[in-house]
Amino acid sequence: MMKRKMWMVVLPLFILTVAYGGMKNMENLNQKFEFLTILKHHSIVMTEKEDQFSIVLMTDRKNSMYTDPRTIRGVVLSDQNRKDQMMLHLISIQLISGDFHHQGKKYYRYEMTFKTDETAEHVHSFNAVEAILEIKYGNGEDLSVGIGSISLLKAVRLGTQETEQNHLRITRIKPIVDVIEGTTTMVAVVLGMATNEDIMIRVEKIELVSAVVSVNHQYLKQAKREFNMEESIWDVFESPYHPFFEDGQKQVDWALDANGTVMIVPISYPGKSLYVYEFGMIIHYRVNDESYRYVMGTFLFFETRTNALEVQVTIYERS
Amino acid sequence: MKKTFICLIVVMVLAANPVYGKETGHALFEEIQFSEYSTAKLLVDMTIQEKMKAHRELTNRKFIGWTIHTMNRKAEANYVAETIFSRSNATTTAYEFNYLLKEGTEIETSISADGNISTKNKGKIKMVETALDVAIRGQIGKKEKTARSEETRIKVMIEPNRKISMKIVGEALVSNGVGKYYFFGICFKSGEWEYIDVLSRYYELCEEVIRP
Numbered sequence: 001m002m003k004r005k006m007w008m009v010v011l012p013l014f015i016l017t018v019a020y021g022g023m024k025n026m027e028n029l030n031q032k033f034e035f036l037t038i039l040k041h042h043s044i045v046m047t048e049k050e051d052q053f054s055i056v057l058m059t060d061r062k063n064s065m066y067t068d069p070r071t072i073r074g075v076v077l078s079d080q081n082r083k084d085q086m087m088l089h090l091i092s093i094q095l096i097s098g099d100f101h102h103q104g105k106k107y108y109r110y111e112m113t114f115k116t117d118e119t120a121e122h123v124h125s126f127n128a129v130e131a132i133l134e135i136k137y138g139n140g141e142d143l144s145v146g147i148g149s150i151s152l153l154k155a156v157r158l159g160t161q162e163t164e165q166n167h168l169r170i171t172r173i174k175p176i177v178d179v180i181e182g183t184t185t186m187v188a189v190v191l192g193m194a195t196n197e198d199i200m201i202r203v204e205k206i207e208l209v210s211a212v213v214s215v216n217h218q219y220l221k222q223a224k225r226e227f228n229m230e231e232s233i234w235d236v237f238e239s240p241y242h243p244f245f246e247d248g249q250k251q252v253d254w255a256l257d258a259n260g261t262v263m264i265v266p267i268s269y270p271g272k273s274l275y276v277y278e279f280g281m282i283i284h285y286r287v288n289d290e291s292y293r294y295v296m297g298t299f300l301f302f303e304t305r306t307n308a309l310e311v312q313v314t315i316y317e318r319s
Numbered sequence: 320m321k322k323t324f325i326c327l328i329v330v331m332v333l334a335a336n337p338v339y340g341k342e343t344g345h346a347l348f349e350e351i352q353f354s355e356y357s358t359a360k361l362l363v364d365m366t367i368q369e370k371m372k373a374h375r376e377l378t379n380r381k382f383i384g385w386t387i388h389t390m391n392r393k394a395e396a397n398y399v400a401e402t403i404f405s406r407s408n409a410t411t412t413a414y415e416f417n418y419l420l421k422e423g424t425e426i427e428t429s430i431s432a433d434g435n436i437s438t439k440n441k442g443k444i445k446m447v448e449t450a451l452d453v454a455i456r457g458q459i460g461k462k463e464k465t466a467r468s469e470e471t472r473i474k475v476m477i478e479p480n481r482k483i484s485m486k487i488v489g490e491a492l493v494s495n496g497v498g499k500y501y502f503f504g505i506c507f508k509s510g511e512w513e514y515i516d517v518l519s520r521y522y523e524l525c526e527e528v529i530r531p
Contacts (some may be wrong), residue, residue, distance in 0.1 A: 158474035297472035
């Protein structure tokens with residue numbers, strides 16, 4: 001008798017759930033969904049301990065199947081030609097506060113948090129100038145959205161990679177920002193370094209964790225005075241010529257002062273100006289003829305409202 | 320006797336106003352500087368006479384609602400914001416810590432108010448009542464929201480007798496003015512307001528030597 005009563009409750013509930021799911025699915029059929037992403041220059045430094053990163057996906061619908069983690073069977077990060085690919089593990093999708101408005105339309109912001117499969121036994125990276133996030137759903141649908149450029153570095157730890165002993169420390173970081181071809185962007189980094197022990201450190205190269213910009217070693221110089229963050233690049237380099245679009249590859253050999261050395265690290269752009277405001281850095285140096293790498297995590301150097309955000313709207317029509 | 324009484328009232332009203340402990344009147348900013356050619360002033364730097372003069376400009380009465388007068392509209396300024404973190408090492412051994420900063424969703428506006436205009440906290444942001452905000456934004460222009468979330472993750476080593484701090488400086492637009500609220504033609508509230516719309520933020524990490 002008790003069993004029969006239970007069935008009388010469970011069965012209608014089951015039918016209602018299936019019907020609701022079916023209706024929801026039918027509702028979404030033949031419908032247009034809009035997804036919006038901000039095309040920024042992602043610089044992600046991950047370590048064994050801190051191995052998650054997030055990408056924000058915006059959509060014009062709240063709580064659709066496209067932002068439900070239970071409907072997603074896989075996510076792949078790839079370059080534009082889909083030659084280089086990296087499988088990502090989706091950890092969560094969360095609706096975050098602060099709706100985004102674009103061309104009079106409201107978009108809900110979902111933060112997708114990922115983990116990678118790669119282990120951090122050695123330093124390795126994934127770079128894509130025009131990265132695509134491909135989301136594969138259980139029902140066979142695929143959604144591909146552009147996210148801008150990405151440079152994802154998996155490091156053993158923050159600091160020196162080859163040994164747990166940190167030979168050097170960062171004493172100063174600040175940006176020098178200027179306007180290049182109408183875009184307010186980073187032109188150089190004021191980078192202070194000092195030795196932690198009584199050893200001789202020689203810096204050979206500074207690498208940026210970025211798929212689009214690099215260091216122009218040709219113009220790397222020691223800072224002999226204080227610089228304002230919005231100081232003109234002409235004044236910083238004391239020259240009417242600016243090195244933004246030069247490759248600037250050159251072997252350097254800077255001996256770090258025990259009391260600290262402050263360097264002006266100029267940034268080189270790939271032939272056009274881009275809004276770059278955050279990146280991680282790798283400092284390549286030598287101690288007693290041994291090579292080491294010091295990994296500095298992603299640093300947010302500046303933010304501005306003067307640049308328009310570059311967004312990509314993906315219209316997805318469900319059939 | 321009458322004069323003494325009036326003076327006492329003024330002192331009591333001033334004492335009741337919020338004191339921010341900072342010289343800008345805004346908890347978010349330690350220092351705000353206008354360019355040397357600018358005549359703009361912050362509310363905290365204005366004299367009572369300057370504020371009274373602005374109140375006298377509020378001539379148009381309303382049946383119901385706010386009427387406002389703007390003293391400074393979008394005056395360009397440079398600011399030094401609050402220090403995000405500061406760690407000192409007064410011991411004899413070095414230590415390190417992993418620093419993580421997760422930036423919010425939008426570049427904010429700082430609002431302060433005096434007189435009968437009150438502010439309330441909405442998350443980290445101070446707000447005035449919606450009707451007044453609409454009236455002010457009608458005069459000084461809308462603030463564009465830039466929704467994003469950024470992260471800084473670095474390892475910082477602090478040597479003995481050193482201090483590491485992270486601070487923010489940047490550019491902002493300052494607008495301020497006075498306002499009166501009428502209900503059936505009777506003035507119920509009056510006071511001063513100030514909006515600081517942040518345009519840019521520059522982050523700086525710096526090591527300093529401290530005396531043992």
